[in-house]
Amino acid sequence: MTRIAGVRLATAAAGIRYKNRDDIVVIEMTAGGTCAGLFTRNAFCAAPVTVAREHLAKGSIRYLLINAGNANAGTGVPGLRAARETCRLLAGMAGCAMSQVLPFSTGVIGQDLPVDPFAQAIPGLLKDLSEDSWERAARAIMTTDTVPKLQTRTVALSGGDVVITGIAKGSGMICPDMATMLSYVATDAVVPQALLQTLLANAVDHSFNRITVDGDTSTNDACVLLASGASGVVVDSADNEDGQRFAAALGEVCAGLAEMIIRDGEGATKLVRIRVESAADDAEAAAVAYTVAHSPLVKTALFASDPNWGRILAAVGRAGVADLDVDAIRIWLDDVCIVEGGGRHPEYTEQAGQAVMKRSEITIRIDLARGERVTEVLTCDLSYDYVKINAEYRS
Amino acid sequence: MTRIAGVRLATAAAGIRYKNRDDIVVIEMTAGGTCAGLFTRNAFCAAPVTVAREHLAKGSIRYLLINAGNANAGTGVPGLRAARETCRLLAGMAGCAMSQVLPFSTGVIGQDLPVDPFAQAIPGLLKDLSEDSWERAARAIMTTDTVPKLQTRTVALSGGDVVITGIAKGSGMICPDMATMLSYVATDAVVPQALLQTLLANAVDHSFNRITVDGDTSTNDACVLLASGASGVVVDSADNEDGQRFAAALGEVCAGLAEMIIRDGEGATKLVRIRVESAADDAEAAAVAYTVAHSPLVKTALFASDPNWGRILAAVGRAGVADLDVDAIRIWLDDVCIVEGGGRHPEYTEQAGQAVMKRSEITIRIDLARGERVTEVLTCDLSYDYVKINAEYRS
Numbered sequence: 001m002t003r004i005a006g007v008r009l010a011t012a013a014a015g016i017r018y019k020n021r022d023d024i025v026v027i028e029m030t031a032g033g034t035c036a037g038l039f040t041r042n043a044f045c046a047a048p049v050t051v052a053r054e055h056l057a058k059g060s061i062r063y064l065l066i067n068a069g070n071a072n073a074g075t076g077v078p079g080l081r082a083a084r085e086t087c088r089l090l091a092g093m094a095g096c097a098m099s100q101v102l103p104f105s106t107g108v109i110g111q112d113l114p115v116d117p118f119a120q121a122i123p124g125l126l127k128d129l130s131e132d133s134w135e136r137a138a139r140a141i142m143t144t145d146t147v148p149k150l151q152t153r154t155v156a157l158s159g160g161d162v163v164i165t166g167i168a169k170g171s172g173m174i175c176p177d178m179a180t181m182l183s184y185v186a187t188d189a190v191v192p193q194a195l196l197q198t199l200l201a202n203a204v205d206h207s208f209n210r211i212t213v214d215g216d217t218s219t220n221d222a223c224v225l226l227a228s229g230a231s232g233v234v235v236d237s238a239d240n241e242d243g244q245r246f247a248a249a250l251g252e253v254c255a256g257l258a259e260m261i262i263r264d265g266e267g268a269t270k271l272v273r274i275r276v277e278s279a280a281d282d283a284e285a286a287a288v289a290y291t292v293a294h295s296p297l298v299k300t301a302l303f304a305s306d307p308n309w310g311r312i313l314a315a316v317g318r319a320g321v322a323d324l325d326v327d328a329i330r331i332w333l334d335d336v337c338i339v340e341g342g343g344r345h346p347e348y349t350e351q352a353g354q355a356v357m358k359r360s361e362i363t364i365r366i367d368l369a370r371g372e373r374v375t376e377v378l379t380c381d382l383s384y385d386y387v388k389i390n391a392e393y394r395s
Numbered sequence: 396m397t398r399i400a401g402v403r404l405a406t407a408a409a410g411i412r413y414k415n416r417d418d419i420v421v422i423e424m425t426a427g428g429t430c431a432g433l434f435t436r437n438a439f440c441a442a443p444v445t446v447a448r449e450h451l452a453k454g455s456i457r458y459l460l461i462n463a464g465n466a467n468a469g470t471g472v473p474g475l476r477a478a479r480e481t482c483r484l485l486a487g488m489a490g491c492a493m494s495q496v497l498p499f500s501t502g503v504i505g506q507d508l509p510v511d512p513f514a515q516a517i518p519g520l521l522k523d524l525s526e527d528s529w530e531r532a533a534r535a536i537m538t539t540d541t542v543p544k545l546q547t548r549t550v551a552l553s554g555g556d557v558v559i560t561g562i563a564k565g566s567g568m569i570c571p572d573m574a575t576m577l578s579y580v581a582t583d584a585v586v587p588q589a590l591l592q593t594l595l596a597n598a599v600d601h602s603f604n605r606i607t608v609d610g611d612t613s614t615n616d617a618c619v620l621l622a623s624g625a626s627g628v629v630v631d632s633a634d635n636e637d638g639q640r641f642a643a644a645l646g647e648v649c650a651g652l653a654e655m656i657i658r659d660g661e662g663a664t665k666l667v668r669i670r671v672e673s674a675a676d677d678a679e680a681a682a683v684a685y686t687v688a689h690s691p692l693v694k695t696a697l698f699a700s701d702p703n704w705g706r707i708l709a710a711v712g713r714a715g716v717a718d719l720d721v722d723a724i725r726i727w728l729d730d731v732c733i734v735e736g737g738g739r740h741p742e743y744t745e746q747a748g749q750a751v752m753k754r755s756e757i758t759i760r761i762d763l764a765r766g767e768r769v770t771e772v773l774t775c776d777l778s779y780d781y782v783k784i785n786a787e788y789r790s
Contacts (some may be wrong), residue, residue: 044712044737045720074708076722076738109705110739139612145518173692173709215693216706217713296609296691296777297568297785304786310504313469314568317439318612324438342439343506382691387779389694391425391699 002152004186006030006228011140014117017069017107022140022308024118026090026125027064027184033228035061037102037195038204039177040221047072047079047113049222051087055099059193062100063364064184064224065090067118068141068169069107073219081114089115093122102260106169106182106220107143126134138167140351141182144389147264152255155249159233162189164249166306168257172266174213175294176204176221183208183223185259188231189246199236199247200225207254212219213265214296214386228275267385270302273363273378280371284321288366289377291319299382302362307353309338316366328369334362338385397547397560399581401425403524403621406535412464412502412643416534417535421485421520422459422579428623429651431455431592431774432497433599433617434573440735442467442474442499444617446482450748454588459619460485461580462562463536467500467508468614477508479719484510488517501564501577501615504536533549533562536577540566546651548644554628557584558689559644563652565660567785569608578603578618578652584641593633595620595643600650606773608660609781620645622735659772662780663699665697668758668773675766679716683761684713684772694777697757698762702748704733711761723764728759
C-alpha cells in the first residue's frame with residue numbers, strides 16, 4: 001500500500017524526448033500540507049532548480065511538475081523562461097498561484113525545453129490525478145534507469161499510523177551533493193515546514209548524499225518531501241519518541257531508494273559498500289571512502305571479480321590524509337582481512353579473496369586506526385556497459 | 396642520437412613475471428655525477444620508493460636497478476628486505492656501496508618480489524652495459540604500455556653542447572602526484588646536486604604532474620635525473636642564460652615523455668588538453684581542470700566523439716569553486732565556443748561541435764573570468780578497452 005492520503009499523481013506521454021512512454025508527471029498535494037526540498041550544489045544548476053528554490057521559499061506548495069528526457073540545464077535565460085512558463089500553465093489550469101508549483105527536469109543537458117508539450121498534456125494530467133499512481137510516476141521519471149524505484153513504510157505513532165512513500169530516479173551522473181537526481185517522498189503526517197526540512201536534510205545526509213555511481217554530481221539533483229497532513233497525526237519534534245520513529249522510517253525510505261539507485265547504476269553488476277572506520281574526523285572518512293569508490297581501477301577489478309586488493313590499498317594511500325600510519329591500517333573484503341602491517345595479511349589467500357569478489361554484494365571495510373568516526377558510501381562497479389551507455393546516450 | 400656520455404644501460408629477461416621479454420634494467424652513471432629524484436606522494440608508497448629515498452639522501456648514486464611486472468608495493472617488511480637485498484647484490488658485484496644503488500619496481504601490487512632472478516641476471520647485466528641501450532631500456536620497463544617512450548634534446552650552452560635523454564613508462568594508474576610511474580632522464584652536463592633537484596622539480600611540475608589517465612596516483616611513481624658531467628659543460632644556476640636553456644630543454648623532454656604516456660593511456664583513442672584560463676588562483680584552476688579530466692561522463696563522450704558539452708559544464712559546476720559566476724564562464728572545444736551566458740553559445744551548432752569531437756587531439760578551454768591564473772592538464776578518453784585492460788590485467 002503506497003497511497004498517501006492527500007497526495008495524488010498523474011502521468012502522461014508528452015513526447016518531449018521519448019516516444020511511446022510516459023515522460024511527464026504531476027504530483028498534487030492537498031491545500032494546507034507542508035513541503036521541504038533539497039537541491040544540487042552544482043554551480044551550473046538547472047533552470048528548474050533555480051525556479052523551484054525560489055518558489056519553495058514562498059511556501060504553500062500544491063504541485064510538483066516533472067519531465068524526463070530534457071534536463072533544462074545549461075540553457076541560460078531561455079531555460080529559466082521555459083521553467084517558469086510551465087509553472088504558469090499548470091497554475092492557470094489548476095487555479096493556484098504560479099509560485100505554488102515546483103518544476104523539475106531530468107535528461108540531456110543543454111537543449112531548450114519546449115513548452116508546447118506541457119500545454120497539451122496538463123489538462124489530461126489534472127483530470128487523471130489519483131492516489132494510486134505512485135508506480136506509474138516512478139516509471140515516468142526514468143531516463144537510463146532500468147527499474148522504477150519506490151519505497152514505502154508505515155509507522156505507528158502515538159496518535160495513529162502514518163505512511164511514508166517515496167520514488168526516485170537516477171542511474172548515471174550520480175554523486176549527489178545534496179539529494180539524488182530526482183526523488184519525491186510524501187507522508188500523510190502533519191509536520192511543520194521547518195521540522196520537515198530538518199528531517200529531510202538528516203535523512204538525505206545518510207542516504208542520497210552517500211552514494212556514487214561515477215562521481216559526477218548532477219546539475220538537476222532534487223529531493224522533495226511532502227507532508228499532506230491528511231492522517232491528522234502530528235509530528236512536532238525531532239527529539240521525542242514519535243519524531244524519532246518518524247525519522248527512522250523516513251531514513252529507511254531514503255536509504256532504500258538510494259540503494260535502488262546504486263543497484264541500477266549504469267552498467268552496474270555489483271553493489272559495493274565502502275565502510276571507513278576509526279577515522280579521526282568525518283572529512284577524512286569521506287575522503288578515503290570516496291577515493292576508493294571513485295577509483296576506476298578498483299571499480300574495474302570489482303567488475304572482473306578480481307581480488308586485486310593492491311588497487312584498494314593504492315586508493316587509500318592517495319586519499320590525501322596527512323600522516324597516515326599505513327602499518328596500522330587494516331582492510332577487509334567482507335569478513336576476509338586482506339591488508340595488515342602495510343601489506344597482505346599473513347593468513348590471506350587468493351582463494352578467500354576470490355570467493356568474496358564473486359559475490360554480487362560486497363563490503364570493503366577500511367580501519368584507519370586514527371579515531372572514532374565511521375562513514376559508509378554505496379557504489380557499484382565499472383563495466384563495459386557503463387562505457388556503452390554513456391558513449392551511446394544522446395545519439 | 397640518444398647517447399649520454401658517462402651513462403650506460405643494460406637489459407635482461409629475468410622472468411620475474413613476463414616470459415620472453417626483457418623485464419630488468421640497470422642504468423650506470425660514471426663516478427662523480429649527480430642525481431636528483433622525485434617520488435610518489437601515495438602514503439602506501441612501494442618498498443623500493445622508501446629505499447630509493449633513503450639511498451638518494453646519502454648521495455653519490457652510481458646505479459639504478461629497475462624491474463617491471465612486480466611493483467613490490469603493499470608488501471610490508473618483506474618487501475623492504477627484498478628491495479634492499481637487490482641493491483646489496485648489485486653493489487657487491489659492481490664494487491660500490493649498497494646506498495649507491497637506487498631500486499625501482501613497477502607492475503602488480505601486493506606480490507612478494509623474488510630476489511633470485513636478480514641474483515641470476517645481474518652478472519650478465521653488468522657485462523652488457525652500453526651507452527646505446529636507451530631504447531631497449533625503454534622497452535624493458537613497459538607493463539601495459541603499448542609503445543616505448545623516449546625523448547632526447549641537444550642544447551647549445553656557452554661552454555658547448557650537452558644532451559638530455561629520458562625514458563618513461565606508464566599507461567594506467569596514472570595521475571602522478573610528484574612524478575610519473577617511472578621516468579629516467581640523463582644528461583652529460585655538469586650540474587650540482589641541489590640545482591639538479593630544483594631543475595627536475597620545476598620540469599616535473601609542468602609535465603608529469605599535469606597528466607592523468609584515471610586519477611589513480613600510483614604507489615611507485617618515480618622520476619630520476621642523472622647528470623654524468625662527462626661533457627665538462629657546466630650548468631651552475633637556474634637563472635642565467637645557460638640555466639634557462641637547459642631548463643627549457645629538460646622541460647621539453649619531460650613534457651614530451653608525459654604526452655607520450657597520455658597518448659598511450661590504457662584504452663585511449665584521443666589526446667585531450669584541458670586548459671583552464673582566468674582562474675583566481677592555481678588551486679581552483681587545477682580543481683576545475685582535474686574535475687573535467689576525471690569525469691567519466693566527459694571521458695565517455697570524448698570516446699564517442701559526441702559533443703555532449705553539457706557534461707563539461709556539469710563537471711565545471713561541481714568542481715567546488717566558491718561563488719562561481721556561471722554566466723561569465725566561457726567554454727571552447729578547440730576554436731568552437733560552446734558555452735556562454737550560462738548555456739549554449741548562440742552561434743554554436745551541433746555540426747561544429749561534432750567536427751571538433753571527431754579529432755584525435757582536442758583542447759577543452761575553460762575561461763573562468765575570475766583572475767589571471769592558467770593551468771593545463773593532459774588526459775585521454777575512457778573506452779571499452781580501458782575497462783577490458785583493467786578487468787583482465789593480472790589474470
